[in-house]
Amino acid sequence: MSDSVFSKDILQGKVAFVTGGGTGITGGVARAMAEHGARIAITSRKEENLAAMKKLIEDGGGECFAVAADVRDFEAVQNAISKTVEHFGKIDIVVNGAAGNFLCAAEQLSPNGFGTVIDIDTKGTFNVCRAAFEELKKSKGQILNISATLHYLATPMQIHVSAAKAGVDAITRNLSVEWGRHGIRVNGIAPGPIEDTEGMKRLLPEPLKEKITKKIPVGRFGRIKDIENAALFLTSDAANYVNGVTLVVDGGQWLLGTSLG
Numbered sequence: 001m002s003d004s005v006f007s008k009d010i011l012q013g014k015v016a017f018v019t020g021g022g023t024g025i026t027g028g029v030a031r032a033m034a035e036h037g038a039r040i041a042i043t044s045r046k047e048e049n050l051a052a053m054k055k056l057i058e059d060g061g062g063e064c065f066a067v068a069a070d071v072r073d074f075e076a077v078q079n080a081i082s083k084t085v086e087h088f089g090k091i092d093i094v095v096n097g098a099a100g101n102f103l104c105a106a107e108q109l110s111p112n113g114f115g116t117v118i119d120i121d122t123k124g125t126f127n128v129c130r131a132a133f134e135e136l137k138k139s140k141g142q143i144l145n146i147s148a149t150l151h152y153l154a155t156p157m158q159i160h161v162s163a164a165k166a167g168v169d170a171i172t173r174n175l176s177v178e179w180g181r182h183g184i185r186v187n188g189i190a191p192g193p194i195e196d197t198e199g200m201k202r203l204l205p206e207p208l209k210e211k212i213t214k215k216i217p218v219g220r221f222g223r224i225k226d227i228e229n230a231a232l233f234l235t236s237d238a239a240n241y242v243n244g245v246t247l248v249v250d251g252g253q254w255l256l257g258t259s260l261g
Protein backbone atom coordinates (compact mmCIF):
# COMPACT_ATOMS: atom_id res chain seq x y z
CA MET A 1 0.00 0.00 0.00
CA SER A 2 2.71 2.47 0.96
CA ASP A 3 4.05 2.42 -2.59
CA SER A 4 0.67 3.07 -4.25
CA VAL A 5 0.63 5.86 -6.82
CA PHE A 6 -2.98 6.58 -5.85
CA SER A 7 -4.35 8.42 -2.86
CA LYS A 8 -5.48 5.85 -0.28
CA ASP A 9 -9.06 7.15 -0.17
CA ILE A 10 -9.93 7.16 -3.89
CA LEU A 11 -12.58 4.46 -3.36
CA GLN A 12 -13.65 5.60 0.12
CA GLY A 13 -17.31 4.79 0.81
CA LYS A 14 -17.64 2.40 -2.15
CA VAL A 15 -18.71 -1.23 -1.99
CA ALA A 16 -17.16 -3.55 -4.58
CA PHE A 17 -18.46 -7.02 -5.48
CA VAL A 18 -15.62 -9.02 -7.03
CA THR A 19 -16.01 -12.42 -8.70
CA GLY A 20 -12.97 -14.65 -8.80
CA GLY A 21 -11.83 -12.38 -6.00
CA GLY A 22 -10.21 -15.19 -4.04
CA THR A 23 -7.04 -15.50 -6.11
CA GLY A 24 -4.86 -14.21 -8.93
CA ILE A 25 -5.48 -11.00 -10.81
CA THR A 26 -8.92 -10.34 -9.39
CA GLY A 27 -7.77 -11.26 -5.90
CA GLY A 28 -5.16 -8.51 -6.30
CA VAL A 29 -7.78 -6.10 -7.57
CA ALA A 30 -10.02 -6.88 -4.57
CA ARG A 31 -7.16 -6.33 -2.13
CA ALA A 32 -6.05 -3.11 -3.86
CA MET A 33 -9.60 -1.74 -3.80
CA ALA A 34 -9.78 -2.47 -0.06
CA GLU A 35 -6.46 -0.68 0.45
CA HIS A 36 -7.95 2.35 -1.28
CA GLY A 37 -11.05 2.63 0.87
CA ALA A 38 -13.64 0.25 -0.61
CA ARG A 39 -15.48 -2.40 1.35
CA ILE A 40 -15.20 -5.67 -0.54
CA ALA A 41 -17.45 -8.64 -1.22
CA ILE A 42 -15.60 -11.52 -2.84
CA THR A 43 -17.15 -14.52 -4.47
CA SER A 44 -15.70 -17.71 -5.87
CA ARG A 45 -16.59 -21.37 -6.06
CA LYS A 46 -13.90 -22.34 -3.58
CA GLU A 47 -14.49 -21.54 0.09
CA GLU A 48 -10.79 -22.01 0.94
CA ASN A 49 -9.71 -19.32 -1.55
CA LEU A 50 -12.31 -16.95 -0.16
CA ALA A 51 -11.21 -17.50 3.43
CA ALA A 52 -7.56 -16.80 2.59
CA MET A 53 -8.34 -13.57 0.70
CA LYS A 54 -10.76 -12.38 3.39
CA LYS A 55 -8.02 -12.80 5.98
CA LEU A 56 -5.49 -10.96 3.79
CA ILE A 57 -7.84 -8.03 3.29
CA GLU A 58 -8.78 -7.88 6.97
CA ASP A 59 -5.15 -8.17 8.07
CA GLY A 60 -4.51 -5.10 5.89
CA GLY A 61 -7.21 -3.19 7.78
CA GLY A 62 -9.95 -3.62 5.16
CA GLU A 63 -13.49 -4.96 5.37
CA CYS A 64 -14.35 -8.12 3.47
CA PHE A 65 -17.50 -10.19 3.10
CA ALA A 66 -17.02 -13.59 1.46
CA VAL A 67 -19.84 -15.49 -0.20
CA ALA A 68 -19.41 -18.66 -2.25
CA ALA A 69 -21.15 -18.86 -5.63
CA ASP A 70 -20.60 -20.34 -9.06
CA VAL A 71 -21.12 -17.54 -11.60
CA ARG A 72 -22.69 -20.07 -13.99
CA ASP A 73 -25.61 -20.44 -11.60
CA PHE A 74 -27.83 -17.35 -11.86
CA GLU A 75 -29.73 -18.12 -8.66
CA ALA A 76 -26.49 -18.50 -6.72
CA VAL A 77 -25.31 -15.17 -8.14
CA GLN A 78 -28.57 -13.47 -7.17
CA ASN A 79 -28.16 -14.89 -3.68
CA ALA A 80 -24.57 -13.61 -3.43
CA ILE A 81 -25.67 -10.14 -4.56
CA SER A 82 -28.57 -10.08 -2.05
CA LYS A 83 -26.32 -11.21 0.80
CA THR A 84 -23.81 -8.50 -0.08
CA VAL A 85 -26.52 -5.83 -0.06
CA GLU A 86 -27.81 -7.18 3.28
CA HIS A 87 -24.27 -6.97 4.64
CA PHE A 88 -23.02 -3.66 3.23
CA GLY A 89 -26.28 -1.93 2.23
CA LYS A 90 -25.39 -1.37 -1.41
CA ILE A 91 -23.08 -2.22 -4.33
CA ASP A 92 -21.19 0.49 -6.26
CA ILE A 93 -18.68 -1.54 -8.26
CA VAL A 94 -18.86 -4.99 -9.83
CA VAL A 95 -15.66 -6.66 -11.01
CA ASN A 96 -16.11 -9.73 -13.21
CA GLY A 97 -12.94 -11.73 -12.85
CA ALA A 98 -14.08 -15.35 -12.57
CA ALA A 99 -12.62 -17.26 -15.53
CA GLY A 100 -11.85 -20.77 -16.69
CA ASN A 101 -8.85 -21.74 -18.75
CA PHE A 102 -6.82 -24.66 -20.03
CA LEU A 103 -4.81 -25.31 -23.17
CA CYS A 104 -6.51 -27.53 -25.72
CA ALA A 105 -6.31 -27.89 -29.49
CA ALA A 106 -9.63 -27.17 -31.21
CA GLU A 107 -9.87 -30.65 -32.73
CA GLN A 108 -9.48 -32.25 -29.30
CA LEU A 109 -11.76 -29.91 -27.39
CA SER A 110 -15.16 -31.38 -26.51
CA PRO A 111 -18.28 -29.26 -26.99
CA ASN A 112 -18.72 -29.39 -23.24
CA GLY A 113 -15.16 -28.16 -22.69
CA PHE A 114 -15.83 -25.24 -25.05
CA GLY A 115 -19.18 -24.55 -23.40
CA THR A 116 -17.78 -24.72 -19.89
CA VAL A 117 -15.41 -21.81 -20.49
CA ILE A 118 -18.13 -19.82 -22.30
CA ASP A 119 -20.43 -20.49 -19.34
CA ILE A 120 -17.91 -19.30 -16.75
CA ASP A 121 -16.45 -16.30 -18.59
CA THR A 122 -19.22 -14.99 -20.83
CA LYS A 123 -22.47 -16.19 -19.32
CA GLY A 124 -21.02 -15.74 -15.83
CA THR A 125 -20.21 -12.11 -16.62
CA PHE A 126 -23.73 -11.55 -17.96
CA ASN A 127 -25.28 -13.29 -14.94
CA VAL A 128 -23.45 -11.06 -12.49
CA CYS A 129 -24.15 -7.85 -14.42
CA ARG A 130 -27.81 -8.79 -14.76
CA ALA A 131 -28.21 -9.71 -11.09
CA ALA A 132 -26.45 -6.51 -9.95
CA PHE A 133 -28.30 -4.15 -12.31
CA GLU A 134 -30.92 -2.80 -9.87
CA GLU A 135 -28.28 -2.13 -7.23
CA LEU A 136 -25.95 -0.46 -9.72
CA LYS A 137 -28.82 1.67 -11.00
CA LYS A 138 -29.45 2.88 -7.44
CA SER A 139 -25.79 3.65 -6.77
CA LYS A 140 -25.00 4.92 -10.29
CA GLY A 141 -22.27 2.36 -10.09
CA GLN A 142 -20.05 0.65 -12.51
CA ILE A 143 -18.84 -2.62 -13.93
CA LEU A 144 -15.29 -3.72 -14.70
CA ASN A 145 -14.90 -6.86 -16.83
CA ILE A 146 -11.57 -8.68 -16.92
CA SER A 147 -10.95 -9.84 -20.47
CA ALA A 148 -7.83 -10.81 -22.47
CA THR A 149 -6.05 -10.00 -25.73
CA LEU A 150 -6.12 -13.59 -27.03
CA HIS A 151 -8.88 -12.93 -29.54
CA TYR A 152 -7.47 -9.76 -31.10
CA LEU A 153 -5.57 -11.96 -33.54
CA ALA A 154 -5.70 -15.73 -33.00
CA THR A 155 -4.22 -17.84 -30.22
CA PRO A 156 -3.72 -21.57 -30.85
CA MET A 157 -5.03 -23.91 -28.12
CA GLN A 158 -7.27 -21.12 -26.85
CA ILE A 159 -10.32 -21.17 -29.13
CA HIS A 160 -12.66 -21.54 -26.15
CA VAL A 161 -11.13 -18.69 -24.13
CA SER A 162 -10.77 -16.45 -27.18
CA ALA A 163 -14.45 -16.89 -28.04
CA ALA A 164 -15.44 -16.39 -24.40
CA LYS A 165 -13.42 -13.20 -23.96
CA ALA A 166 -14.66 -11.79 -27.29
CA GLY A 167 -18.12 -12.24 -25.79
CA VAL A 168 -17.05 -10.46 -22.62
CA ASP A 169 -15.83 -7.49 -24.69
CA ALA A 170 -19.19 -7.41 -26.47
CA ILE A 171 -20.95 -7.36 -23.10
CA THR A 172 -18.75 -4.43 -22.03
CA ARG A 173 -19.63 -2.41 -25.13
CA ASN A 174 -23.33 -3.25 -25.19
CA LEU A 175 -23.95 -2.60 -21.51
CA SER A 176 -21.97 0.66 -21.61
CA VAL A 177 -24.48 1.87 -24.19
CA GLU A 178 -27.63 0.37 -22.68
CA TRP A 179 -26.86 1.17 -19.06
CA GLY A 180 -24.89 4.41 -19.51
CA ARG A 181 -28.19 6.27 -19.41
CA HIS A 182 -28.78 4.86 -15.92
CA GLY A 183 -25.47 6.37 -14.82
CA ILE A 184 -23.69 3.01 -14.88
CA ARG A 185 -20.24 2.99 -16.49
CA VAL A 186 -19.07 -0.33 -17.97
CA ASN A 187 -15.42 -0.87 -18.83
CA GLY A 188 -12.95 -3.70 -19.15
CA ILE A 189 -9.29 -4.52 -18.76
CA ALA A 190 -7.46 -6.85 -21.14
CA PRO A 191 -4.36 -8.08 -19.31
CA GLY A 192 -1.44 -9.44 -21.28
CA PRO A 193 0.84 -12.12 -19.82
CA ILE A 194 0.84 -11.51 -16.07
CA GLU A 195 3.38 -13.41 -13.96
CA ASP A 196 2.50 -15.29 -10.78
CA THR A 197 -1.05 -16.10 -11.87
CA GLU A 198 -2.88 -19.40 -12.22
CA GLY A 199 -3.59 -18.58 -15.86
CA MET A 200 0.11 -18.17 -16.67
CA LYS A 201 1.04 -21.31 -14.75
CA ARG A 202 -1.44 -23.25 -16.86
CA LEU A 203 -0.61 -21.61 -20.17
CA LEU A 204 3.10 -21.03 -20.06
CA PRO A 205 5.72 -23.56 -18.97
CA GLU A 206 8.45 -21.82 -16.94
CA PRO A 207 11.26 -22.61 -19.45
CA LEU A 208 9.42 -20.60 -22.13
CA LYS A 209 9.27 -17.49 -19.98
CA GLU A 210 12.59 -16.03 -21.11
CA LYS A 211 11.73 -16.54 -24.78
CA ILE A 212 8.38 -14.85 -24.31
CA THR A 213 9.89 -11.95 -22.40
CA LYS A 214 11.75 -11.01 -25.59
CA LYS A 215 8.40 -10.75 -27.38
CA ILE A 216 7.09 -8.11 -24.98
CA PRO A 217 7.94 -4.59 -26.13
CA VAL A 218 8.54 -3.23 -22.62
CA GLY A 219 10.82 -6.20 -21.89
CA ARG A 220 9.03 -7.74 -18.95
CA PHE A 221 5.98 -9.73 -17.95
CA GLY A 222 3.08 -7.89 -16.42
CA ARG A 223 2.57 -7.90 -12.69
CA ILE A 224 -0.70 -8.20 -10.83
CA LYS A 225 -0.03 -4.68 -9.57
CA ASP A 226 -0.19 -3.38 -13.16
CA ILE A 227 -3.77 -4.65 -13.39
CA GLU A 228 -4.62 -3.36 -9.92
CA ASN A 229 -3.52 0.13 -10.97
CA ALA A 230 -5.60 0.03 -14.15
CA ALA A 231 -8.61 -1.18 -12.12
CA LEU A 232 -8.19 1.59 -9.54
CA PHE A 233 -8.02 4.20 -12.28
CA LEU A 234 -11.05 2.89 -14.18
CA THR A 235 -13.23 2.53 -11.07
CA SER A 236 -12.22 5.87 -9.56
CA ASP A 237 -13.69 9.29 -10.29
CA ALA A 238 -10.64 9.99 -12.45
CA ALA A 239 -12.35 7.87 -15.13
CA ASN A 240 -15.82 9.41 -14.79
CA TYR A 241 -16.13 9.96 -18.54
CA VAL A 242 -14.61 6.63 -19.57
CA ASN A 243 -17.35 4.22 -20.65
CA GLY A 244 -17.33 1.20 -22.98
CA VAL A 245 -13.55 0.88 -23.08
CA THR A 246 -11.48 -2.26 -22.66
CA LEU A 247 -8.08 -1.01 -21.56
CA VAL A 248 -5.23 -3.20 -22.78
CA VAL A 249 -2.55 -3.62 -20.12
CA ASP A 250 0.06 -5.77 -21.80
CA GLY A 251 3.20 -3.74 -22.37
CA GLY A 252 2.30 -3.66 -26.07
CA GLN A 253 2.58 -7.46 -26.39
CA TRP A 254 -0.45 -8.18 -28.57
CA LEU A 255 0.74 -5.77 -31.26
CA LEU A 256 3.56 -8.20 -31.99
CA GLY A 257 1.15 -11.16 -32.13
CA THR A 258 -0.92 -12.76 -29.40
CA SER A 259 0.59 -16.21 -29.71
CA LEU A 260 2.75 -16.80 -26.66
CA GLY A 261 4.40 -19.92 -28.00
Ligand code: HXC
Pocket: 024, 099, 100, 101, 102, 103, 104, 109, 110, 111, 112, 113, 114, 116, 117, 148, 149, 150, 161, 191, 192, 193, 194, 198, 199, 200, 202, 203
Ligand atom coordinates in the same frame (compact mmCIF):
# COMPACT_ATOMS: atom_id res chain seq x y z
C1 HXC B 1 -9.44 -30.38 -22.32
C2 HXC B 1 -10.86 -30.02 -20.52
C3 HXC B 1 -9.75 -29.67 -19.69
C4 HXC B 1 -8.44 -29.71 -20.28
C5 HXC B 1 -11.58 -29.51 -18.52
N1 HXC B 1 -11.95 -29.90 -19.76
N2 HXC B 1 -10.24 -29.36 -18.46
N3 HXC B 1 -10.70 -30.36 -21.82
N4 HXC B 1 -8.34 -30.08 -21.58
N5 HXC B 1 -7.36 -29.42 -19.56
C6 HXC B 1 -13.28 -30.25 -20.21
C7 HXC B 1 -13.75 -31.51 -19.53
O1 HXC B 1 -13.25 -32.66 -20.16
C8 HXC B 1 -15.26 -31.39 -19.64
O2 HXC B 1 -15.73 -31.76 -20.91
C9 HXC B 1 -15.48 -29.90 -19.52
O3 HXC B 1 -14.22 -29.25 -19.84
C10 HXC B 1 -15.87 -29.50 -18.12
O4 HXC B 1 -14.88 -30.00 -17.23
P1 HXC B 1 -15.13 -30.05 -15.65
O5 HXC B 1 -13.86 -30.46 -15.02
O6 HXC B 1 -16.37 -30.83 -15.36
O7 HXC B 1 -15.54 -28.52 -15.38
P2 HXC B 1 -15.40 -27.61 -14.16
O8 HXC B 1 -14.83 -28.33 -12.97
O9 HXC B 1 -16.68 -26.96 -13.96
O10 HXC B 1 -14.32 -26.51 -14.67
C11 HXC B 1 -13.17 -26.93 -15.30
C12 HXC B 1 -12.25 -25.77 -15.63
C13 HXC B 1 -11.95 -25.00 -14.37
C14 HXC B 1 -12.93 -24.85 -16.63
C15 HXC B 1 -11.02 -26.35 -16.27
O11 HXC B 1 -11.58 -25.89 -13.38
C16 HXC B 1 -10.87 -23.98 -14.60
O12 HXC B 1 -10.70 -23.36 -15.61
N6 HXC B 1 -10.06 -23.74 -13.64
C17 HXC B 1 -8.96 -22.80 -13.90
C18 HXC B 1 -9.23 -21.49 -13.33
C19 HXC B 1 -8.19 -20.51 -13.85
O13 HXC B 1 -7.07 -20.84 -14.17
N7 HXC B 1 -8.59 -19.27 -13.95
C20 HXC B 1 -7.70 -18.26 -14.51
C21 HXC B 1 -8.00 -18.12 -15.93
S1 HXC B 1 -6.78 -17.16 -16.69
P3 HXC B 1 -16.34 -33.25 -21.19
O14 HXC B 1 -16.72 -33.21 -22.63
O15 HXC B 1 -15.24 -34.21 -20.90
O16 HXC B 1 -17.52 -33.40 -20.26
C22 HXC B 1 -7.48 -16.43 -17.95
C23 HXC B 1 -6.59 -15.46 -18.66
C24 HXC B 1 -6.50 -15.73 -20.08
O17 HXC B 1 -8.59 -16.60 -18.27
C25 HXC B 1 -5.46 -14.87 -20.72
C26 HXC B 1 -4.07 -15.34 -20.53
C27 HXC B 1 -3.05 -14.54 -21.33
